[in-house]
Each structure stands twice: as C-alpha cells, then as structure tokens.
Amino acid sequence: MSKIRGLLSQKVVKANQIIASDPLESPRIKMQDMYNVHTTSNNVEAVQGASIVVLGVKPQVLGMVSSVLKSQIHPTALVLSIVAGASVSFLQKALNHARIVRAIPNLPAQVGMGTTVWMAIPEVTDEERIKVKAILQSLGEEIAVQSENYINMATGLSGAGPGFVFLFIEAMIDAGVKIGFSRVEAQKLTLQTIAGSVELMHQSSEHPAVLRNKVTSPGGATSAGIYELEKRGMRTAICDAVYAAFQRTQELAELNQLPELE
Structure with a gap:
C-alpha cells in the first residue's frame, strides 16, 4: 500500500488507473478507502488490459501466483517484479512473458525514502524504462544496473x-x-x-x-x-x-x- 501512496502523491498515475489485487478482504477495503483504487481478489482480472504489472508477492507464494498468471499478461505489457530472489529468467519461464524489469526496493520506501536498485532486459523499450524510473522515484532514490548480480548485492547492502x-x-x-x-x-x-x-x-x-x-x-x-x-x-x-x-x-x-x- 505504501507504493500506491507514493505513486499517487507524486502524481505518477491516477487512482482510476490502478487495480490492486489481494486475496484478503481487509487489505482490499483499506486500499479502497485510503486511495480510492479498484481492488480485486482475482489476479487474472487485475492484469487484464494492464500496461504495467507490478509483481510484489512473497517468494514462498510466487510459484502459486505465477502458475495462475502464466500466459495471462498481454505480450506488450511490462512486468515490474519486486520479488526477492526471483531471477529474470525464472520469471520469464514462470509467467511465459518476455518483458521483465527486476527491482529491489528497501523498507524506507514506505515513507518515500527508499533506495531501489533495478535492471531491465534488452526487450524493455526506452519509453518503458522512463516509466519504471518514474515509478521507482516515487519511492525514493533509484539506481539502474546492467547485471542481475547487482540486484543480489543490493539486497545484501540496502535491502538488509x-x-x-x-x-x-x-x-x-x-x-x-x-x-x-x-x-x-x-x-x-x-x-x-x-x-x-x-x-x-x-x-x-x-x-x-x-x-x-x-x-x-x-x-x-x-x-x-x-x-x-x-x-x-x-x-x-x-x-x-x-x-x-x-x-x-x-x-x-x-x-x-x-x-x-x-
């Protein structure tokens, strides 16, 4: 929810452009009341028609979530993953989707003072990179890297x-x-x-x-x-x-x- 707050406060997107998915009713109600965004318990519904899909689940449920979303995301959509430990190649196979950006924000992102290290694969366009940069800047500072190894390094330094x-x-x-x-x-x-x-x-x-x-x-x-x-x-x-x-x-x-x- 803190990420939604950052996006809206920095006017990166409007509330009616966001669809948030959560299996539990209480977080959905809270998001609706606080941010006036559309919510659902259905992940497939959440990604339908989306130009950017932010994947922010716990690593232990990633297998279950990705099996539901496999081949359900439009080929031209961008997936921005903030799932710890999930490599780009894994996500591409799990989701049957090519366009992936992997990012690791840290806890102070909750108050707009985070640091996010991210990387985009070659299939991601310059326009999409600009959008990702704007999203991550709404959470604090961002650093783009070329190698996925830097993501793990950032997890050890800024993440932990x-x-x-x-x-x-x-x-x-x-x-x-x-x-x-x-x-x-x-x-x-x-x-x-x-x-x-x-x-x-x-x-x-x-x-x-x-x-x-x-x-x-x-x-x-x-x-x-x-x-x-x-x-x-x-x-x-x-x-x-x-x-x-x-x-x-x-x-x-x-x-x-x-x-x-x-």
Whole structure:
C-alpha cells in the first residue's frame, strides 16, 4: 500500500488507473478507502488490459501466483517484479512473458525514502524504462544496473541494511538509558543524531572519515568511544554482516527456482 501512496502523491498515475489485487478482504477495503483504487481478489482480472504489472508477492507464494498468471499478461505489457530472489529468467519461464524489469526496493520506501536498485532486459523499450524510473522515484532514490548480480548485492547492502541500522539505533537508545536518560529522551537524541549526521554528509559531500575526524578530538570522548568500537571489531562485523546477507540472497535465489521450470 505504501507504493500506491507514493505513486499517487507524486502524481505518477491516477487512482482510476490502478487495480490492486489481494486475496484478503481487509487489505482490499483499506486500499479502497485510503486511495480510492479498484481492488480485486482475482489476479487474472487485475492484469487484464494492464500496461504495467507490478509483481510484489512473497517468494514462498510466487510459484502459486505465477502458475495462475502464466500466459495471462498481454505480450506488450511490462512486468515490474519486486520479488526477492526471483531471477529474470525464472520469471520469464514462470509467467511465459518476455518483458521483465527486476527491482529491489528497501523498507524506507514506505515513507518515500527508499533506495531501489533495478535492471531491465534488452526487450524493455526506452519509453518503458522512463516509466519504471518514474515509478521507482516515487519511492525514493533509484539506481539502474546492467547485471542481475547487482540486484543480489543490493539486497545484501540496502535491502538488509535497514535491519542493521535499526539494531544500531536500538543499541544507542539502550546505551542512553544506561547512562541515565529516559527511553523517550534517548530515542529522540539517537534519531536526531543519526538523521543530522546523514544530512550533513549529504550536504557536505565529504568522505565519512573526514567528518568523523572533525568530531574526534585527541584524547576526547568521541576518540575513547571509537577506540572501543574498533577494538571490538565493529567495522569488520558490519562488513561480515553485509557479505553474509549477500551470500544468503544468492542461496535463496537458487532455492526459489522451481525445478519444473528448468
């Protein structure tokens, strides 16, 4: 639903141009009430006459959904898949459809601050690429890549990244409580510190090491804290976490290939 909100708020499409499909009645009612879009529980009905089909289902139900949609999407329509781990070749076989764009948005897309890495196969026209770009920009930043391997890499970095950031935020808040702040105060201080630091880096365009050195006085409080983080391997732990997420994405991609489609 957050993606519908982004599309409408950025005026990429109008409400009467959207047909949303969901098997559950309560989400359909909510989408109708919030966005005044047409909804259905029938996936085939949802794709009839569509020029762009956004495929956004859980990987574990992709086999069932694709079996229903196979050969049902008009050949000239574009399929924009945001299904984690589902390769272009798999989608082409599963849907019996050639025109595929694969994209991986991350969680902050819910508030229009996401990062989406995407790729289009050669069959996708320049006009369609412009439309895809507009759709993804309604969710935040977008980066077009040429190789599908970058999609898995992005899943490990920007896809899993919010989870790492939230863990860091949680630890900072807990530390604030430990030294005497209320949890509300600690959360406010932590969130503003992180948001301000990110905005400063955006505006200054300086390397993070340069900005870190500016706040790290010799023998000071920041220096003492950074020493502890480095001593305990924070930098290595983050690198290992991203790489582990990347490797797991590759494993899941292999698991998501249905044998009967090979």
